[in-house]
Amino acid sequence: MKFDERLEKLKQLRHLEANAATDEALRKALNDRSSLIVAEAAKLAGHHRRTSVVPDLLAAYDRLFENPVKADPKCWGKTAIIKALTAMDYSDSAPFLRGCRHVQMEPVMGGYQDSAEHLRANSLLSLVSCTDLTRPEILRQLVDALADEIHSVRIEAVRALEQMNGEESCLALRVKSYAGDSSAEVLGQVFDSILHLEGDRGVAFISGFLKSKNEETRDEAALALGGSRLPSAVKALIDAWEAARLGLFGPVILRALSSSRDETALEFLLNLVRKASSRECAAALEALQLHRDSSEIQERVAAARKARGE
Secondary structure, X not given: OOHHHHHHHHHHHHHOOOOHHXXXXXXXXXXXXXXXXXXXXXXXXXXXXXXXXXXXXHHHHHHHOOXXXXXXXXXXXXXXXXXXXXXXXXXXXXXXXXXXXXXXXXXXXXXXXXXXXXXXXXXXXXXXXXXXXXXHHHHHXXXXXXXXXXXXXXXXXXXXXXXXOHHHHHHHHHHHHHHOOOOHHHHHHHHHHHHHHHOHHHHHHHHHHHHOOOHHHHHHXXXXXXXXXXXXHHHHHHHHHHHHOOOOOHHHHHHHHHHHOOHHHHHHHHHHHHHOOHHHXXXXXXXXXXXXXXXXXXXXXXXXXXXXXX
């Protein structure tokens, strides 16, 4: 049977009630020579939560590590298997540990590129639920992953640390905040996770980065504070506005305030529309565009503009 036919036959199983015949079809597909067929079979196994084929998933996983660039280019099969095991609440750490350590360099135009980023990222998140590892062992894996060369893996390591909760996670994320990151997205996730774990205590910590000389760090701190929707974060942002006004950082602070959807923040922005300079008014109106789909807020904006005399 041709590849397209094998793949289509598998996909049809998604919409049927799973039974013993489904398991047999999945076992056959998991042993297919094509990693794309293996990946589709793994997706179906996870979708239907067919725990009976877990041994077959693990056998296929091991096989795809043999000459992996040829057996499983782009790590599609291995990643799909990890996702399927996670969906079925598989809690033995061996496949996840193997996945979070795997680097697969594949030829691309001008050199080689690591194709295992999604495998590592998904494996890291799954480690959190493993029952055969101690908490310190899991934390070591996650902290090591904070230094991964690929930013998407570092982001998942941060999210996994957040899921671990506890003082150790908070301290690790604080250290990462001070160390910084080449990716603003990673640093933003670090700030978000600290605020989620620590609340008001995290606000006090993240607020310190509003004075950073690094523009991206400063911006990510402001946006994280706004996204937390904590009243203390709104106060910190208003205080930062009073210091920054309309330098390059000013519009970012106003956007962060607007994103908080906090009543104090909204009234602060509306008051800028009513009484501030033309430049500050324009910046506040731009920030309030985040609520352009809210008729209630737009009515308040219109009233503020009217009070200004526009």
